[in-house]
Amino acid sequence: MSNDIKNNEETKTNKVLDRREFLDWCLKAVPAGLTMTACGFSAGELNADEGKKHPAVNESQAEANYAMAIDIAKCIGCGRCANACKKENKVPDGPHTVRTWVERYVIPREGETMVDSPNAGINGFPELPENTDILKSFFVPKLCNHCSNPPCVQVCPVGATFQTKDGVILVDEKYCVGCRYCVQACPYGARYIHPTKNVADKCTFCYHRITKGLLPACVEVCPTQARIFGDLKKISSPIHRFLRFHPIKALKPELNTRPKVFYANADQEVR
Amino acid sequence: MEPAIQQVVAALEPFTGYIYPNEYYLQWELLIVLYPYLTGLVAGAFILASLERVFHVKALLPVYRLALLSALAFLIAAPLPLMSHLGHPERAWEMLVTPHTTSAMAMFGFVYAWYLLVVLLLEIWFDYRVDIIKLSNEKTGFMKLVYKVLTLGTTDVSPEAVKFDDKVGKFITVVGIPSAFMLHGYVGFIFGSIKANPWWSSVLMPVVFLFSAIVSGMAMVMLIYMVTSWVRWKTIDMACVNKLAEFLIYVMLVDFTLEFLDFIHRLYESEESIQILSQLITDRLFISLILLQVLMGGLVPLVGLLVARFGKFPDEMRKMFYFVCGVLIQVGIFSMRWNVVIGGQMFSKSLRGLTVYKVHLLGLEGLLMAIVLLVLPLVVLAVLLKLLPPWLAEKQEQKTA
Numbered sequence: 001m002s003n004d005i006k007n008n009e010e011t012k013t014n015k016v017l018d019r020r021e022f023l024d025w026c027l028k029a030v031p032a033g034l035t036m037t038a039c040g041f042s043a044g045e046l047n048a049d050e051g052k053k054h055p056a057v058n059e060s061q062a063e064a065n066y067a068m069a070i071d072i073a074k075c076i077g078c079g080r081c082a083n084a085c086k087k088e089n090k091v092p093d094g095p096h097t098v099r100t101w102v103e104r105y106v107i108p109r110e111g112e113t114m115v116d117s118p119n120a121g122i123n124g125f126p127e128l129p130e131n132t133d134i135l136k137s138f139f140v141p142k143l144c145n146h147c148s149n150p151p152c153v154q155v156c157p158v159g160a161t162f163q164t165k166d167g168v169i170l171v172d173e174k175y176c177v178g179c180r181y182c183v184q185a186c187p188y189g190a191r192y193i194h195p196t197k198n199v200a201d202k203c204t205f206c207y208h209r210i211t212k213g214l215l216p217a218c219v220e221v222c223p224t225q226a227r228i229f230g231d232l233k234k235i236s237s238p239i240h241r242f243l244r245f246h247p248i249k250a251l252k253p254e255l256n257t258r259p260k261v262f263y264a265n266a267d268q269e270v271r
Numbered sequence: 272m273e274p275a276i277q278q279v280v281a282a283l284e285p286f287t288g289y290i291y292p293n294e295y296y297l298q299w300e301l302l303i304v305l306y307p308y309l310t311g312l313v314a315g316a317f318i319l320a321s322l323e324r325v326f327h328v329k330a331l332l333p334v335y336r337l338a339l340l341s342a343l344a345f346l347i348a349a350p351l352p353l354m355s356h357l358g359h360p361e362r363a364w365e366m367l368v369t370p371h372t373t374s375a376m377a378m379f380g381f382v383y384a385w386y387l388l389v390v391l392l393l394e395i396w397f398d399y400r401v402d403i404i405k406l407s408n409e410k411t412g413f414m415k416l417v418y419k420v421l422t423l424g425t426t427d428v429s430p431e432a433v434k435f436d437d438k439v440g441k442f443i444t445v446v447g448i449p450s451a452f453m454l455h456g457y458v459g460f461i462f463g464s465i466k467a468n469p470w471w472s473s474v475l476m477p478v479v480f481l482f483s484a485i486v487s488g489m490a491m492v493m494l495i496y497m498v499t500s501w502v503r504w505k506t507i508d509m510a511c512v513n514k515l516a517e518f519l520i521y522v523m524l525v526d527f528t529l530e531f532l533d534f535i536h537r538l539y540e541s542e543e544s545i546q547i548l549s550q551l552i553t554d555r556l557f558i559s560l561i562l563l564q565v566l567m568g569g570l571v572p573l574v575g576l577l578v579a580r581f582g583k584f585p586d587e588m589r590k591m592f593y594f595v596c597g598v599l600i601q602v603g604i605f606s607m608r609w610n611v612v613i614g615g616q617m618f619s620k621s622l623r624g625l626t627v628y629k630v631h632l633l634g635l636e637g638l639l640m641a642i643v644l645l646v647l648p649l650v651v652l653a654v655l656l657k658l659l660p661p662w663l664a665e666k667q668e669q670k671t672a
Contacts, residue, residue, distance in 0.1 A: 095292055095295075096292055096293060096295035096296060097292075097293065098292045098293060101291075101292050103289075113623075114289075115289035115621065115623055116289060117289070117291075117292055120292050142291075151465075151466065151467060154373045154374065155373075155374050155375065155376065155465075156371055156374055157366045157370065157371055157374040157376040157377035157379075158362070158365040158366055158369055158370070158371055158374075158377065159369065159371035159374075175362070175365065176358070176359065176362075177357050177358065177359050177360075177362040177363060177365060177366065178357050178358015178359045178362075179356075179357055179358075179376060180298040180299060180356075180358070181374070181376050181461075183293075183298045184298060184299070184465055184467070184468065184616075185465055185467055186467060186620075187466070187467035187620055188291075188620070189290075189291025189292070189293050189294050189619070189620050189621070190293070191293060192293040192296075193296075193298065193358060197358075198358030198359055199358055199359065255466050255467065271621060271622065
């Protein structure tokens with residue numbers, strides 16, 4: 001008996017709406033929907049207000065943790081990455097305002113290691129003197145390390161430089177006071193002061209691209225795939241495989257900045 | 272002077288070795304050298320005032336009020352170099368309204384406001400309250416109005432009220448000593464806490480800054496006292512300047528020991544950065560560090576003060592010695608700030624090269640601006656001295672005597 005009642009109730013809830021009930025449902029649902037939409041819009045506006053602070057933050061990306069790996073053995077020092085970065089991000093012209101650059105290391109058999117990066121490596125590198133007795137030479141692309149423990153974020157007096165939920169370090173150019181403390185605090189020389197905006201500027205991992213599922217410009221143009229970009233939280237991301245099969249070094253690990261730019265095949269001279 | 276010649280030659284080249292591309296331009300220039308220098312003078316002058324007030328060093332009474340007013344004048348000027356070096360000065364208030372709590376720099380506004388409003392202004396007001404009331408009665412016209420406003424409506428000059436002023440003043444000074452320590456220790460922390468920079472990153476930095484601040488502040492008040500006495504055709508109280516010289520010697524010894532300890536410690540630890548830092552000293556900072564800071568601004572005035580204070584000299588000679596030593600100390604401490612701020616940016620964080628700093632003449636961060644900002648506190652002080660003459664107490668004492 002009780003089973004019958006139960007079955008009846010189930011059939012009640014599962015039954016198809018008749019016309020009267022449908023109209024009734026519409027009468028209730030439409031105003032409710034309108035109210036919710038209105039609430040939704042106002043909530044959206046609130047977010048937009050917050051968004052004024054950090055416009056690039058994309059909530060939907062909160063699950064990611066972006067990182068880059070660089071295979072030094074593969075870099076040929078063509079400087080395309082540095083060039084693409086300048087174009088993609090409208091980085092001011094000139095060799096002393098760069099978001100990414102390529103360094104050439106020349107380690108002689110005897111004596112001091114020589115490093116250079118003329119015009120960030122964009123136009124390639126000059127020939128070495130013929131009689132240079134070289135032990136080895138290689139290229140090292142550099143950029144913001146998007147540290148997990150970022151000293152630049154720590155020192156910013158207004159919080160204009162911040163870490164997004166997906167692990168990227170950004171600067172809010174509408175908020176930055178231009179005190180330059182972050183430039184001093186960065187151990188990697190990754191920051192510069194934008195000459196016309198007078199605010200701190202740096203690599204964003206091409207945030208405008210990666211949040212759309214594209215690769216950073218430097219990764220995209222690298223002809224040898226020396227730069228690998230990916231999401232550390234996603235096991236299928238190519239960076240996982242790369243980190244798994246290469247001996248990895250981070251720059252200046254003693255400073256405990258916990259960089260998220262990982263170098264494979266890096267010589268001890270790299271710093 | 273081979274290193275000196277090398278330094279001049281080096282200044283003609285843009286940089287040597289390898290520097291990261293973004294390190295080509297120095298971020299903090301001359302104005303940021305001024306900032307710790309001016310703040311140091313504030314802290315030093317206040318500590319000097321507290322010696323009389325809290326520790327009852329009666330010989331220093333003639334400079335007590337002068338020290339307080341000097342501290343105020345320098346404190347008013349101190350944030351100006353900071354403001355004018357910002358990329359967006361119009362956003363500076365964000366540091367106060369939306370401070371980022373983990374930033375040492377964001378705390379500046381609060382430390383500054385606390386020191387200016389709670390410590391210095393209150394102490395000066397309580398100390399001058401009776402004088403201001405008297406002046407508001409004596410003066411006429413506009414100045415009467417000014418003093419009336421400065422009384423903040425108080426009229427009570429009864430002995431009980433004066434006693435209360437004294438009590439409160441003393442309490443504020445007691446609170447003020449740790450505040451002064453905080454003010455300048457904190458400035459040292461701004462630099463000392465930057466782990467990315469091996470020249471700055473040192474736990475001793477706040478302490479070194481503090482003691483050098485006391486040295487510069489005391490010497491500055493001594494200079495101001497001597498100059499104001501000469502301008503007013505008054506005789507300089509020898510007991511007072513002798514006492515000042517003694518304190519200067521003690522604090523300079525502590526300061527020198529601390530800096531030497533820092534130097535030895537770095538040398539002995541011999542970390543990765545030692546090579547580039549040695550190059551920095553010999554190739555870039557030889558003049559400003561070895562010659563100006565250590566020799567001319569450190570050892571020479573220290574020996575000078577020792578000789579003048581404990582040698583057998585006529586008072587006039589002694590005064591001249593003190594004066595010259597005071598000026599040299601200012602040169603030394605200014606060089607110390609220079610060597611920290613500019614020196615810390617003249618080597619690459621790649622530890623592979625040195626860069627060069629050329630002072631601009633014009634512009635917001637130029638030499639002219641720096642001179643204006645150095646003269647400004649003296650102008651402010653002149654106004655303060657006119658408004659609240661520190662020698663009123665002197666006259667009253669003479670009258671009662």
